[in-house]
Amino acid sequence: MPTARAAEHATRTASVDLQAPLTTLKGVGPAVAERLERLGLRQARDLLFHLPLRFEDRTRLTPLAALRPGQAALFDGRVTHAEVVHRRRRMLVVTLADDRAQILLRFFHFGANQQRRLSPGTRIRAFGEPRGVPGALECVHPEVQTVGNTPPALESHLTPIYPAAEGLSQNLLRRLVAHALPGMQALPDLLPELSRQGLPGLHPALEQLHHPPAQSDTRDAPEPAEPRSPARTRLALEELCAHQLARIQHSRTPRDRRSAPVIRPPGALWQRLRQQLPFKPTGAQERVTAEILADLAQPQPMNRLVQGDVGSGKTLVAVAATLAAVEAGYQVAFMAPTELLARQHGRNLAQWLEPLGVSIAWLGGRQTANERGQLLAELADGQRQVAIGTHALFQEEVRFHRLGLAIIDEQHRFGVHQRMALRDKGNGWMPHQLIMTATPIPRTLAMALYAELASSVIDERPPGRSPVRTALISHERRDEVIERIRAACGAGTQAYWVCPLVEESEQLEAESAEATAERLRAALPELSIGLAHGRMKGRERDAVMEHFRAGGIDLLVATTVIEVGVDVPNASLMIIENAERMGLSQLHQLRGRVGRGNTASACVLLYRPPLGDTARERLEAMRRTNDGFEIAEVDLKLRGPGELLGTRQTGDRSFRVADWARDQDLLDAATRLALQVESDTPRATALIERWLGSATRYATVG
Known part of the structure; x- marks a missing residue:
């Protein structure tokens, strides 16, 4: 006869509908559901695979x-x-x-x-x-x-810290996951052969990753026990297998079923722009532009990844593709991950394209209903040739007259479904797609994970930009750093002070920035000091950024919201606090905010001693080189506990569990597994649906 606890568990399991939309859960209204969707969370089932970034130890008190x-x-x-x-x-x-x-x-x-x-x-x-x-x-x-005279009991498990978005608290995410976990027994284990290889089954793996026990050898680790525990290995293998299955299916799809518009204009608009530019494009820009124009001239859809280090000039290459599409009579959608970056692209494109007679529409989240309605109507009838925006571009209400090209910047910050939704707006054909990233992908991984993409690399910096000098300075010398800021801003340049990353709480991150700004204002009363963080209202934060860009602020104290989208040529000094806690790719992105003008620039990495051997080697790599691809390779070799703090918590939904750097060694095994499973059509279909949804066509940009 079953125990009362077992009966209760069975009742709870039966009551959890994993297919139910999250709006059926208590506390999830339309606004919360929209925020959850930014994290790829639509159904209760999605919560099971929304794994913690790390854990907090609340199982013991520290004197x-x-x-x-x-x-x-x-x-x-x-x-x-x-x-x-x-x-x-x-x-x-x-x-x-x-x-x-x-x-x-x-x-x-x-x-x-x-x-x-x-x-x-x-x-x-x-x-x-x-x-x-x-x-x-x-x-x-x-x-x-x-607490009263009888303090409450301590936690029995480590406390998970989940990837979050603004407006979503950790308490809400924990409550929603706790609701979904009993229903995991309804999920079939689609790869039982992994258990025979010594890895945990699906259900034990999920339980361990969400609720690891309080054990002395795990409580201080950012993930249980090691950078990739057996439980995480189990799920990463399944996810990579699903992606490889989708790629296999895609590679066998006849290409002639996916026609794209042939874009082969004379090139008059591009030549007119080149004549007006105050600089000459680099050889790398010329080469990549030629590769893109050759793709656009084909009846098959272009699917090209352009990698270019920070400041390499990717935007100009995108403009060349845009002008080709517009001159051929097609529209272009230009999508960026944040409103700040979208607005910056809007300014740059307006400066270059509007004098050529190209009409631009900017779709953001803060337009009036009348403004938005007018722009949507003009896009639908073809009056506007270029649309620039964030995720607003792939909403159902946005319709194009003749969409021929979709450009996606910082592609890793969008979910697979989000990136590919633009392809459904081609009115019968599939628009060409140009994907750009300033996050260098290690070459070996690019070959394995992006095999279906043509790849271009912009490997030259525009002339006139000097490399950023990087220094490692102990936190104990903070006063010297403050004096360095005083001297730099006194000489007429501007500076950034980036606060420590506190990925589990935007509120704590914001207050860390506020406290730092307060201390710096007391130490540097003669300077104008601004503040920007993720909990500020978008309009308020953008106003601060714009004031800084215009020169009204000497020192900008900010969280990592400035990682992309800020172009201030007069900013020549950046201070990054607690640099040892950040991933190398993120440090490189942040450093790229300076050195964008002709002034010699520097980046100071403030660290708290003592540094471990791995942390020191990572920071030394930042000091040694400005080459983003070399840094990516170093990150790949050295990534370890606590290093998974780069793009994942800021919206990287390319993978839910797998990590493109940490899990390189699993790719061969995942591919072999996919080839074994491929012939079992129901199982292969279920794996793809679990990890990618129903749209296998999305697999090409994994």
Whole structure:
């Protein structure tokens, strides 16, 4: 006879409909559902494969005297002092103490109720990341819980930190995943042969990755036990197998069923633009442009990946393709991952194309209904030749008269379905597609993962741009760095200060930036200091960026929202705090925000000692070279625990579990597995549907 617990589990399992849309769950209205969809989450089933980035250890308390800077921990104590301080902005400052030590807590966002809860004499439990030096630690906006004489029990499992989007809290994501997990028993294990190879089955793997036990050898790891645990290996192999199956199917699809418009204009518009340019295109730009124009002239759809390091001039190549399509009588859709980057492309394209008589429509998220309606009507009847925007371009209401070319910038930041949805807007034919990325893909991986794409590389920098000098400086010399900023801005240039990445919470990341800006304003009162972070309203953040671009701000304190889309030629100095916590590709992207003018530029990587051997080797690679492809290869060799902080949490939906650098060694096994499964049509179809949805045609850009 089954136990009551087993019966309850069976009831919960039966009650979870994995195919149900997330709007059927409590707390998921239309606005939340839209944010979830940005993460590729549409059904309850999707939550099972939305795996944590890392874990927090709330299974043990750390005495205040044992807290270490930069290491998040759970700690408790009694409030000995609390006051509201009025400086440049109002803040609540709380002193928390135990028998041996104390720590300062700062809150920039607080209400009267929270102020009462943190009154002297109250015992609290907090979780956060201390900063400063031992003996003088502080913590900005820790999570706080009031505890009585009988403290609540500690967590029994590590706490997962999921990839998130603005407006989605970790508590909501954890609750939704907890709702879906009992239903995983309804998922068939489509690759039982992996269990025979010593890997866990599907269900144990999912359980372990969402709720790893609190064990001494895992609690400090960003992932359980090692950079790729057996559970993660199991799921990564299944996902790579599904992608390889889709590629096999795609390669056997007759090409003549997928016709594209033949774009072969005389090239008058491109020649007119070249004559007006104040510079000559590089040899690499000329070569890649010729490759693209040759593709556009074919009746088969172009599917070309253009890789170009930061500042290599990819936009000009895209403009050449755009002018060819427009001159041939077709429209172009130009898609960027953020409104900031889309607006920048809009400015650049308007400057180059409008004098040639090309009409541009910018579709953003903050237009009035009348403005948007007018633009949509003009696109639908062909009055507007180029549409520039974010994910707004692939919404159902956006219709084109004769879409011939889709250009997608920073392709890894879009989901597969999002990128390919533009292909459904071709009115009977398949538009050509040009995919661009400034995130260099290691050559070996490009061959394996992008075999169906033609690939071009822009491997020259435009003349006049000097390499950015990179220095590694210990956090202990922070005052020297501040003086360097004073001198640089005093000489008329501008600077960035990038705050540490706190991927689990945009709120904590924002408050980290706010605290840093506050300290820098106190240290550099003569400078105009701006602030930009992900929790600001888009219009407000864009206004700060525009003010910085116009020269009204000397020093911009920012989170990684400036990773792409900011082009300020006068900015010649960048400081990146806690650089050892960021991925090499992200560091390289951030560094690319300086050195865009003719002024000698520098990037300072501030780190907290002591550095491990791997962390030091990674940062030394940044200091040694400005070559993004060399950096990508180094990242591939050295990637380890805690290094998965690059594009994944900012929207990389190319893969849900697999990682294009970490999992290179699994590609051969996944391909062999796909060839074995291919003949079992129902199983192959189910694998593809599980990982890519029903659209196997999307597989070409994995």
